[in-house]
Amino acid sequence: MKINIDAYAGFCPGVRKAIQLAEQQIKAGKKVAALGSLIHNERELERLRQLGLNQIDQDQFEKGKATSGSLNETLLLIRAHGISPQLSEQIKTQNINCLDATCSLVTRSQKLIQQYCEQGFEIVIVGKKDHPEVKALQGYCQDRVLVVFYRGDERKILQKEKVLLIAQTTIEEDRFNYFTKKIMKGVDELVVKNTICPIVKNRQQQVVNFSKQNDVVVFVASRNSSNSKILFELCRKSNPRCHFVSSIAEINREWFSEANSIGLTGGASTPVWQLLEFKKLIEHELNL
Ligand code: SF4
Structure with a gap:
């Protein structure tokens, strides 16, 4: 193994x-x-x-x-x-x-919001209202900012003339594309700034590739990391034998039966030292 x-x-x-x-x-x-x-x-x-x-x-x-x-x-x-x-x-x-x-990418989003707000645009942020990044972004255009996350939220847009559509850096591409299509229809001047972090985007493809290369995948992350939840879902879609764990106690030996390879990965907030630690513990647990 x-x-x-x-x-x-x-x-x-x-x-x-x-x-x-x-x-x-x-x-x-x-x-x-x-x-x-x-x-x-x-x-x-x-x-x-x-x-x-x-x-x-x-x-x-x-x-x-x-x-x-x-x-x-x-x-x-x-x-x-x-x-x-x-x-x-x-x-x-x-x-x-x-x-x-x-992060410099977050600073860029803040500046964009400020700039378009000053030009009279309504700001629509695709993201989670209570996420710290989004909470801070809202402060850059207090009177004319709307956060959308769920399908149908686009109906809340008040001003239809000038809209800046922007993304929380860690949001899923599909979600952003959904709102882009929906809002495009009813707005006179729509500026779309896809501010999804390129590292997050690349990471999604990397996780998909990695999960396909291993028989079983152990995804190590904290349960309160939204970025990790998204990555894990992608991982599981490409390999049903992908398991989310935040502590070694959650590991189940049965996951590894008849597997030739185990992949260890995690989210943007999982340090490599933690993956190395898991590797050692799994080796010990499985007597490798
Ligand atoms: S995920 Fe991207 S935008 Fe967010 S902090 Fe990390 S590098 Fe910056």
């Missing part, structure tokens, strides 16, 4: 940058606190906590419940999802030092 680790697995560049920034500053002796969860991976978060990274609840902070006093001499790390201009202003007003790890 061969156990293969997906060569393309691991953090996306945005998440990698945020983690590296945190690690560098902590090593340099700085106090660092992430505004919100840096990554959807409990074990990686625990590793960072052990290094000294603190975390501040973003909702509480926005409500003013984490005061500048409690952040004295602390660098506030803005995660890859970015923050709204209103929150950015709030941080400035409180004289808090920031370490901005907003």
Whole structure:
């Protein structure tokens, strides 16, 4: 039996940058606190906590419940999802030092929304309303922004003259295409910006290829990672023997019966060290 680790697995560049920034500053002796969860991976978060990274609840902070006093001499790390201009202003007003790890692709979306909003466009974001990236994006055009996710949501569009259609970076291509087709029919001037992250898009094809190359696939990720859920569904479509796990205890030996190869992969928030750890444990479990 061969156990293969997906060569393309691991953090996306945005998440990698945020983690590296945190690690560098902590090593340099700085106090660092992430505004919100840096990554959807409990074990990686625990590793960072052990290094000294603190975390501040973003909702509480926005409500003013984490005061500048409690952040004295602390660098506030803005995660890859970015923050709204209103929150950015709030941080400035409180004289808090920031370490901005907003992914450059997210910054691009923020700028596009701001630019088209200033030109009088209604902004339609295809994404999850409560996703931190989407919450922040909405702040760039507060009065004229609509988030669509489910089929039929396009009926909520208020202004039919000028619309910018834009995507959450991690949304599925099919979902974005659905809204593009639907909205195209009823809008005079539609600008479509497919801002789905190219790394996410490539990753989808890579996961499909990898799952076809292995008899059984173990997909390692946290259950609260939306990007991982999408990848896993694609994985399972191409190989029904694909299993989602977030801990080694969930592994079932029976999955591997009569298999010649096991593939280990994960989402953009699954570190490679975790896949290596799973590999060792599976080898041990199966006496390989
Ligand atoms: S836009 Fe892409 S690279 Fe940037 S954080 Fe999101 S998934 Fe990662």
